[in-house]
Structure formats: C-alpha cells, structure tokens
Amino acid sequence: MKSFCRDTWVEVDLDAIRANLETFKRHLPEKTGIMAVVKADGYGHGAVHVGKEALAGGADSLAVALLDEALILRRAGITAPILVLGYTPVESIVTASELEVELTAYSVEWITEANDILQKNDHKPIGIHVKTDTGMGRLGVRTKEDLLAVVDALEECSKLKWTGIFTHFACADEPDTTHVRRQHDLFQSFLQALREANKTLPSVHCCNTAAAIAFPDWGYDTIRLGIGLYGLYPSLYMKERAEVILAPALALKTRIAHVKKADEPFTVSYGATYAAKPDEWIATLPIGYADGYSRLLSKRGEVLYNGSRYPIAGRVCMDQIMVSLNSTEAAVNDEVVLYGKQGDEEISLDEIADLLGTINYEVPCMLNYRIPRLYLRDQKVTDVFHPLTMK
C-alpha cells in the first residue's frame, strides 16, 4: 500500500548526494575529512537518509544545529560522530552525554556548569568544539584571551574533552575576499596563540561549502559541507566560478487533481485575480503554501507539464494551486514538476529563490511535514519517508 494519500512528493536522488560528496573529496586535500551538515532535516531533503548516504559515501561525521536534531539521527541508528553547531542550553548536557554527541562551547561559565552537572551523577564525558567568532558576529569567543580562558577551563574538566576548534565564515561565497581572508587570518592567529600556549590542537575546521570551493587548502582536518552536498551553490558567483560541478538532489512533483477547459471566461482562486480565457485549460494541483510552496509564487511561479513551462493562475491557496495550460489539453493524474527537470526544461531552486527574493538554502527548508520524501537510487524509488504519517 502506498504510504501517502496525496499525489505530491519530494524526490531525493541519493546518487546525486553521493556524487556531490565525491566531487568535494576530489577538490580537497586528501587529508581533509568531510562533516556532512544535515541540520534543518537535511536542508529539507531528510537528515536521516542524507546522513546515512553521506557516511556511506565517505563523510567522517555529521553536523546539526540543534541537539534535538542529533536525537533523531541517533534514534535512526546513526552511530557516527555528530556535532551540534548551535547553542545548547546547559540543562540539556545530560541528553548530549547519553547520545554521545559533541557540542559547541565558547563560555567558561557554560563549561564549568556543564562539567558540574555531568560530574554530579558520573555521566559519560562529551566532546566539545570551541567556537571562535572571527567575523560572523553570531556565536564564539572573540579574543585570544577569551579563547585561552575557555581552553584552560576545558582542561580542568573531567567530563568535557576538548575535541575541536572552529570558526564560521560570513562572506566566503562573495567575489570580494577581503572579509573572508581577514576572518581566516584571525582564525590562524587564534591557532598560533594556542600553540604558543603549548596547547595541542584537536580537530580544526573553518570551511563551509563556499570556502571549501574557493580555498580548499583551508580545509585543515575537516570541512563542514552543507549546501554543496545537496547539489546547490552558495551563491550565483560560486555557481559561475564552476570550479566544482554539482548535481541538484531534490525535485518536487505532483499530479493533476482536476482539469477543465474554459467554455466561457471564469475567474480563478481567491480574490478572483485571474480570468481564464475561452478555450484555456486550467489544472488544479494538490500543493499549497501550507506545504511550504510559497504564496509569493502566486501569478509569478511556473510549473513543468509535458516538458514545457506553464504559469500559475491566480493566488496560491493553502492546499492547492491552479495553473494555466493555455490550449494544452491535460488529464487528471498527469505528472507536473514544480521544482526540478522535465524533458529539456528545469525549474531550479535558484529560480524559485529569485522569485521569492531569498536564497536557495531557504527553498527546500520550507518544504514541510506534509510532503513525503521518496529516495531514489539509479532513478528507482528505494525508500519512502512521510513525516506526517511516519514517526
């Protein structure tokens, strides 16, 4: 029995995930590992399936934003190292210990309190990656003095092990490299300060996708590969550089739920903002803004049918959209592509991002629990996960 009852689905090509990983492995120095970033449910692609595929393809570890996201991966049987990149409230430290997940820290007070909590009931020790803020202005220590104080505090802890030091770049995807080079110089000065204090450095990492493409020799021990793993470029500039060729892994598809030909003019959707012309075919598709298909695509977005582009007619509804097929006759259950390729045409996530006035990262992250994910290998469905009906 099919595990979902509405003919709208995301397809994730696991061969593309694997190929993108291989592309970065070839691009990077041999000694540099890959930490697959699968936060935000794998940028909307499905953290468990993408995480398992990345690890099978040679990634050394996974990264998430939240401890709760690490919990889902552990529940799915993933035993590989997982780093939580964001802030974790110290009250959750026991959960991290039980899950054997590494956390990010940058505060002596947090470190001391975390260690006290773990010591109280002799919990398992956990690994800590120290975050340095070299110019992202988000999380991390900002001075050598604070960095040394944090590392000294860690070395006093019996339940916290210093296992990493990292920073995050704000502008690595831009043509002007002034900011990213300034960040990297500062990061290097932090590393030098630690060496001068006779500290043995643990795992060192600083590159996201953009920095891994532009500065592969900044790979250090590992890179944190996010958007590139999914076959998307961090910016148009990085796409045009084309130093690495990536394969988009995600497609969004649906089937026509209803179709009619206008014998006489009629209006379409809320607000009656679109008037169907005589002999125009209007198809209704079962997807809407409650699925994460933005209402901002009203009257702007297009879909692919029989390998051609057709415009959305009127306003995107909560659960449905209408498209104008012009004079093209269609039938219920015919397949329509909302994101992805059909024949020689493609509606890319970059195109959708432009229409929405955002970046490609956000587009797949918007696709939510109402849309099942179908995982493909050799263009055949090998697994289905439906967040709405499967726990």
Ligand SMILES: Cc1ncc(COP(=O)(O)O)cc1O
């Ligand atoms: C700390 C951190 N590190 C790495 C990433 C991945 O970035 P890309 O998706 O641009 O590769 C995100 C992030 O928040």
